[in-house]
Amino acid sequence: MNTIQLRDIEDFCREFKLGENLRKKTFLITGATGLIGSTLCYCISKLSKEQDLGIRILCPVREEGKANDMFNGLSGIYTFRHNISELLNSYQGNIDYIVHCASPTSSKYMTTKPVETYTFMIESTLELLRYTRVHPIESMVYVSSLEYYGQVLENTLIIEDSLGYVDPKSARSSYPMGKRAAEFACTAYFEEYSVPVKIARLTQTFGPGVSRNDNRVFAQFSRAAINGENIVLKSSGKSSKPYCYTTDTINGILTILLCGENGEAYNVSNDATYISINDMAELVKKEFNPSIHIIYDFDPNFGYAADTFLKLTSAKLQKLGWRPKFGLIEMYRRLIEYFKSNE
Numbered sequence: 001m002n003t004i005q006l007r008d009i010e011d012f013c014r015e016f017k018l019g020e021n022l023r024k025k026t027f028l029i030t031g032a033t034g035l036i037g038s039t040l041c042y043c044i045s046k047l048s049k050e051q052d053l054g055i056r057i058l059c060p061v062r063e064e065g066k067a068n069d070m071f072n073g074l075s076g077i078y079t080f081r082h083n084i085s086e087l088l089n090s091y092q093g094n095i096d097y098i099v100h101c102a103s104p105t106s107s108k109y110m111t112t113k114p115v116e117t118y119t120f121m122i123e124s125t126l127e128l129l130r131y132t133r134v135h136p137i138e139s140m141v142y143v144s145s146l147e148y149y150g151q152v153l154e155n156t157l158i159i160e161d162s163l164g165y166v167d168p169k170s171a172r173s174s175y176p177m178g179k180r181a182a183e184f185a186c187t188a189y190f191e192e193y194s195v196p197v198k199i200a201r202l203t204q205t206f207g208p209g210v211s212r213n214d215n216r217v218f219a220q221f222s223r224a225a226i227n228g229e230n231i232v233l234k235s236s237g238k239s240s241k242p243y244c245y246t247t248d249t250i251n252g253i254l255t256i257l258l259c260g261e262n263g264e265a266y267n268v269s270n271d272a273t274y275i276s277i278n279d280m281a282e283l284v285k286k287e288f289n290p291s292i293h294i295i296y297d298f299d300p301n302f303g304y305a306a307d308t309f310l311k312l313t314s315a316k317l318q319k320l321g322w323r324p325k326f327g328l329i330e331m332y333r334r335l336i337e338y339f340k341s342n343e
Contacts, residue, residue, distance in 0.1 A: 001042060001070070004338045005208040009039075012247045013047045015325075018258050023053045025138075026094055030084055030124065031101030032059035033067050035209050036143060036202070039246045040099060040253065045074045058095070060087040084124050088131045097257060098140040100128055104175065114174035121178035122185065129189040129197065140197040141257045142186050144265070146241065146310050147176040148201055155240070155309040160201070160265045160316060164308070183265065190263035198260040200253050203269035203312050207246035207331060208338035217277055218243070222336050225288035232295045237278030238307040242269040245326035245334075252314075255322040269312040270324035273331070280328070287329055288336060 001009075013019075027044060031037035041057055048055035057077045061067040064081040071077045080087050084102070102124060104110055104117045125142060132140055150164035166176045189195040206218050224231045244252070252268035260266060275283070281294045314322070326334075 002208070002338070002341055004334065004341055005039075005042065008208055008247050008334070009042050009046045012043050012250065013050050016043075016047060016251060016254070018254065019047050019051050019053060021258050022047070022055050022097075024055070025053075025096040026056040026058065028058045028060075028087075028095050028098045028128075029101060030060060030099070030128075031103060031143075032057075032079070033061055033063065033070060034101060034103075034105065035246065036205065036249065036253075037099075037101035038070055039207075039209055040101065040250050041071065041077055042074070043247065043250050045071075045076050049075050058087070058091065060084050084127050088127060095135065096138045098128055098132065098137060099143065099253060099257065100125060100141070101143045103143070103145075107172065110175045111172050114171040117174040118178040118181070121175075121182045125182040125185050129185060129195055132195045132197070133189065133193045138196065139257050139260075139262075140195070141253055141260075142182060142197060142199050143253065144179050144183055144199050144201045145176075146201060146203045146267075146269070146312055148179045148183065149310055149312075150176055151306065151308045152310055153306060153308065155311060158267070158310060158312045160267060187263060194262075196262045198256050198262060199265035200256050201265055201267050201312075202249060203242050203244050203267070203310070205244045205246055205249045206335055207326075208334060209246055210335060210338070212339055212342055217280070218332070218335070221281060221284040222288075222332060222339055224292060225284050226336060226339055228289060228292060230293045230295050231281045231285065232297050233278060233281060234298050235277070236298070236307060237281065237296070238276050239309070240274060240276040240307075241310040242271055242274040242312055243328060243331065244268060244270045244273070244324060245331045248324040248326055252317055252322050252324075255317065255320050259320040264316075266317040266320075267312045267314045268317060269314050270327070271313055271315075272324075273328040274311055275328065283328065284332060288332065
């Protein structure tokens, strides 16, 4: 964690109002070395230290060395080189809260390993749900994705009951299909066994902590601005979605965990950031490097996937008191600052 991440986490701790609810609680957080999981661990650990809350965080990890490097010196974080099942079977203490962040994130992996992608999401979620049925907890959040909604061809508001098309014959659909299946497992365990589980459907989240080598569009645009390189778009750039800053997302997840209704799903997005890819390219060029150019390098007759419009609304989450703090320009400013600090 560098100074830019630390600044964000200190800001989060000053503004988060629900810390007292976490006093002396034990968390199980999966996917702790990923962007969402690690930022969640950083925020809870810092909050616990500053407010003397005595929170314990249990993190099953595949790469214990990597986890130790990330969390070295942070109070209350305990890493275990176990998969989820092994940790649940061996741990004898009490668990109060579970946040299930673990999930494949590489599009290449989803395409080349659709079986592993799909089955991991279902099996890991079922492991946790079975545990909570036998060992009562206070609350669990399953971290889902805007990809749950699939392909939406109209520019209409997407609420939690909306549903678009997912191609069942595409290997890449292993991810959205897996998210839908895991969400249904949560619903089933709530309906039949009253497991206190909620679902957080995250839009694309970024900020300090994103890998410098991340290949998603926002990271490509940031690197182009830093390096003075042209932005090359390989599609029409009309597809649109909102975004959310890392610590805003963490605040949203914890708000759902503590204030959400069991069995319900909540969109986590900053509605004001809804933008198309080409408009976002123009924004980055204008705000961060006006000397670069935007080049469209695609053949409209090639047969690309149809443009999709994922106009998520977070109105349901905002009724719980959550508000996003960072707009898109500030999100990019902080990400670019973070990338530069790691050069």
